[in-house]
Amino acid sequence: MEHDKDIQTTQRGFHCNLCIVNIPNKPSLDDHVKGKKHQHLLRLRAQRKAQEENSVFVSGFKPDTSQTDLKEYFAQFGPVSDVIMDKHKGVYAIVEFSEPQNAQAVLAQLEHQLDGLKLRVKPRERKEFKLATRGKQDSKNTQISLDRLNNELLKATSVNEQMQKVVDSFELKENEKKVRDLLVQLLQEVFTEFFPDCQIVPFGSSVNTFGIHSCDLDLFLDLENTKAFQACAKSSEATGENQSEDCHSEDSILSDIDLSTASPAEVLELVAVILRKCVPGVHKVQTLSTARLPVVKFSHRELNLHGDITINNRLAVRNTRFLQLCSGIDSRLRPLVYTIRLWAKQKQLAGNLSGPGxxxxxxxxxxxxxxxxxxxxxxxxxxxxxxxxxxxxxxxxxxxxxxxxxxxxxxxxxxxxxxxxxxxxxxxxxxxxxxxxxxxxxxxxxxxxxxxxxxxxxxxxxxxxxxxxxxxxxxxxxxxxxxxxxxxxxxxxxxxxxxxxxxxxxxxxxxxxxxxxxxxxxLQYQRKSTKGKSWGLVRLFAPLSEAGPRSQVETEKIMEVSIPFKAAVLPEPLRAQLALAGKSFRSIWFAKICSAVHTVFHEILKCSPLEETQTVAATTQDKAETEGNEMEVNNNQSVEDSGSQAKSETGKKRPLTVDEEEEEGPSTSTVIEAKRQRLDADMEHPEPVHWTWSQGNRVWAGRRKVRRDLLKTSDETSKPEGGCIDIESRVTQSIVEKEEKLQELLEFKVDAEVVGGNQSTKVVLRFHPSHDTTGVFQDFFHFLESFLPKMAETILGRAGS
Structure with a gap:
């Protein structure tokens, strides 16, 4: 297959420069090129190219010249599709014609005049088509501010001083705090007219001592006193008495809503109406009633502020007080927080530009x-x-x-x-x-x-x-x-x-x-450079694209697949078993993962085990379950709850009674604790597991198409790849029966071990191909990188059902 300029061959497969994605193998590349996204971008690029060829750049006209004036003048050369003007960056326009020959006719004429001024006309600049990314403008502004900050950081004499400069550069200034206070006072006055005795309480970044320029203004509308006022008013109305001075007699919006029974969504809609109609300068009001904490969002045009109002968020107010307290307890907290927040944003670890993510x-x-x-x-x-x-x-x-x-x-x-x-x-x-x-x-x-x-x-x-x-x-x-x-x-x-x-x-x-x-x-971090080079926080804040190459270990080509420990996706029986295991839970989980991996290779991908294949996984699992049973019984758990583990109860000594404990030695609790400590030591990091497999078919090639064909002829519903054991087994069987075998049998070793403690708990699978003269194992490995963790997770879930 011939690849155009958009497709680049890499060591790990292919890279599409148009869609900015990596593709592991040729079958996947064929699917990608025919896919909707790639085809859409091809059409969009062709459209942009045509627009450039049909357009001319025009400047030199008067500032008060309108689009109509330009359209009427250039209509003599052919139909004008559009006129795009920009009077902020400079007086110029882009005139787009229906046909490219119209633009060529304009360029062929040496002079153009409009309203007595000579126009400058030239071909429209041709720009390379690139996939637009979110937050581009925000990134540009951040880069400008960071460049300015870096200049200040280079003038500092120590990292301590640099961190203080970060705080000085980003913290809210006194005038900004006063502006926010004034807006809070304005909102308090307006809302009090509609909700008597209510309180507008700011919380979050604006007041927790960690705010930055242009951070949102988070507000809590406290209606507890208003509810009391409304109850008082209703009581007075029911008795026919005149309202007291505390219960204002004037009409209010409270006559239309009962705060004691109204839903948060109803109250927030009322808040949104007040913001739109009664607060000067407020616009872009939006109610998000389905969020975890329902909120009304708004913006203030003159102050260039974005704000949120919630009605059920007392905990957030208390959290704000807690952060204020921590900041006051030790002055080192604020510089650390500002520095680490900026570092995390530069490394694209924090700061969702498009909202939740x-x-x-x-x-x-x-x-x-x-x-x-x-x-x-x-x-x-x-x-x-x-x-x-x-x-x-x-x-x-x-x-x-x-x-x-x-x-x-x-x-x-x-x-x-x-x-x-x-x-x-x-x-x-x-x-x-x-x-x-x-x-x-x-x-x-x-x-x-x-x-x-x-x-x-x-x-x-x-x-x-x-x-x-x-x-x-x-x-x-x-x-x-x-x-x-x-x-x-x-x-x-x-x-x-x-x-x-x-x-x-x-x-x-x-x-x-x-x-x-x-x-x-x-030393580049700890000491200022005498030659004016970047040092300290300047290099630490370098964005990912500028931070330089990764360590050699990361850049080396290592064939590893990691299966992380995900507590949230474990089936309930396994969760209960791991909860009883304490620190030794890794051994039980590792045994389950090894069993699932064995199933993937042997039953789903139809790999053949070789003679030297070890069965350590089963041994480890038996040991883990046996030890787990002992712990469960010692903790007076019922034998029925242990399920299949009950088999290992045979031959076990009965627990000592209270009298026997006093006569024979340590208490049961002491024995249990000693037992747990021994188990933790033996089972927290179990021995690695090794397999050797062979594969004679390209079971990884074209699986998605085979899955689609199989699902069309069955009543089963479609699931993501790796989401159904039976379907994936049938897909493999279909490929084995219909496709040609590999010219050379693929043999590979797999080493599995569990890690944790000093690094995140996960099972690491290392692959070692015995011989791969045809280079097909690389494609197989790319497939396993995503398929194997998903499939193992699916098998674990089925085991718990």
Whole structure:
């Protein structure tokens, strides 16, 4: 197949310069070229090229010249399709004709005059067609501000000073704060007319001490006093008495709505109407009633501000007070947060330009910084539970049955004994999270330390409450949404503030932390360059495209497939089993994954095992389940709950009675604890598993087309590739029966091991082709990179059904 200029051959397959995507093999390339996106961009590029050929660039006319004037003048050369004028960057226009010969006729005439002025006419500039990306203008503005910041950073004498300059460059200035205060006062006056005794309370970036220029103005409309006013008014009306002075007699919008029974959506619609009709300068009002927290969005034209108004967000107000307190406890927090936020945005880890998406938000990043400071030795910031113990009785606060108690003033909290400077703390942040096991851990600021994810594998009513036992029981007992990164809100303990992240973002975050940690070890980070070169934060903030090549290990061609630990997708029986296993859960999960991988190769892809294939997976799984049973019985769990594990109960010694414990030795709890410690040591990192397989067919080539054909002749519904075991097995069988065999048998080894602790928990599969003279194994590996993790996940899910 001949490839045009849009398709580039790479070591890992192909790259489409038009669509900016990588393609693993030739069959996939054929599908891509015929696909809707590629064909649409081909048509769009041809259309743009035709427009360029049919157009001329015109300048030199008077500023008050209209599009009609230009259209009438150039109509003598042929039909004019469009006239595009830009009077902001300069007085010029693009005149587009219906045919290219019309544009050539214009260019052939040496002189053009309009309103007594000589026009300058030349061919329209030909630009290379590129796929438009979101947030292009925002990126450009950010780059301009970053260039200006870099000039200031290079003048600093230390990293500590550079971090303070970052704060000075991005923090809200006093005049900006005053403008926001004035808008809040205006909204307070307007809304009080319609909702007597209501309160407009700002929260979020504008007031939590971490705000930046042009950050949104988040507002909470507190209607509790208004509800009391309305109840008082109704009571007076029912008794026929005149309303008291407190219950205003004038008509208000409250006569049209009952706040005690109205839904949030109804109240927000009312708020939107008031914003549109009664607040000067407000426009672009939009109600989002289906969001997790329903909100009304608006913009203020003169102030160039974007704002949000919510009515059920008291916890967010309390979170804002908490961040204010942390900022007042230690002055090092703000420079760290500003610096890490900017770093994360430059590395495309945070800052969703188009709204919600799989990137970190500023609140989650700030909590990660605070949690890191809680875990320094000695700690820079105390845990939320320690803060709670420092609060007096008058400062107790419970919102929606969540304990939100902490001191109101920072001077109540003793100063930290930690004396590390900002430069060292920033280095430590990257070191801390480069070795963090996100997959198997939950970040808990309330306790100030990591919680094992096995505590959260029970759903809803079986969820383990991570709050203090002495704290109030929350009315919403469901467990948080588990994901690749789990960061609990300090107070709303069933809310994972990083629940929107996907596997790629978590992986990128950890990778960038590793890269930053390596850089922070160098003199380029620690010392100012005497030759005027980039140093310190300047190089740390370099965007991905400018940060230079990755480490040699990353750029080397390594055939590895990773299957990450995803607690959220595990079936309920397996979740319960892992929850009982504690730290040794990796061994049980590893055995399940190995069994699933074996199934994929042997039963689905029809690979043949060779003689030296080991069956360590089955042995590991038997051992894990047996040990799991022992733990379950020792913890007085029923034998029936253990399911298939009950078989390993035979021959086990009966538990000691209370009297026997006193006579014969240690208590049952002591034995259990010793047993658990031994199991943790033996099973937390089980032995690797090895296979050797052979494959004689191109079972990876053209699978999607075969799947479509099979589904057309069956009653089964379509599922994503790797989403159905039976269908994928039939696809492979069809390929084996109809397609020609490989000229040379493909043999390869697979080594599997589980990692975790100092890195995110996952199973790593390393592939070693025995001999691949025809080069087909590379295509097979590209297919396995996406197919194998999806298929293994599907098999695990079926095992739990």
């Amino acid at each position: 799989p990137l970190l938000n500023n609140y989650a990043l700030t909590l990660l910084v605070i949690f890191y400071l809680q875990n320094r030795d000695p700690p820079v910031l105390p845990s939320v539970n320690h803060l709670k113990n420092m609060a007096c009785e008058e400062e107790e606060c419970v919102i929606e049955e969540w304990d939100c108690t902490f001191p109101s003033q920072p001077f109540i909290v003793p100063s930290s004994k930690n004396t590390e400077d900002l430069c060292t703390l920033l280095f430590g942040f990257f070191t801390f999270y480069s070795k963090f096991d996100f997959s198997a851990s939950v970040v808990c600021l309330r306790d100030g330390h990591v919680l094992p994810i096995t505590d959260f594998l029970r759903r809803d009513e079986e969820a383990v409450d991570t709050a203090e036992a002495s704290g109030p029981k929350p009315k919403r007992s469901s467990a948080p949404k588990l994901g690749p990164m789990n960061v609990l809100d300090p107070f709303e303990q069933n809310h994972n503030v990083a629940g929107n992240l996907n596997e790629r973002t978590q992986k990128n975050f950890k990778r960038e932390c590793c890269e930053a940690e390596k850089y922070c070890r160098s």
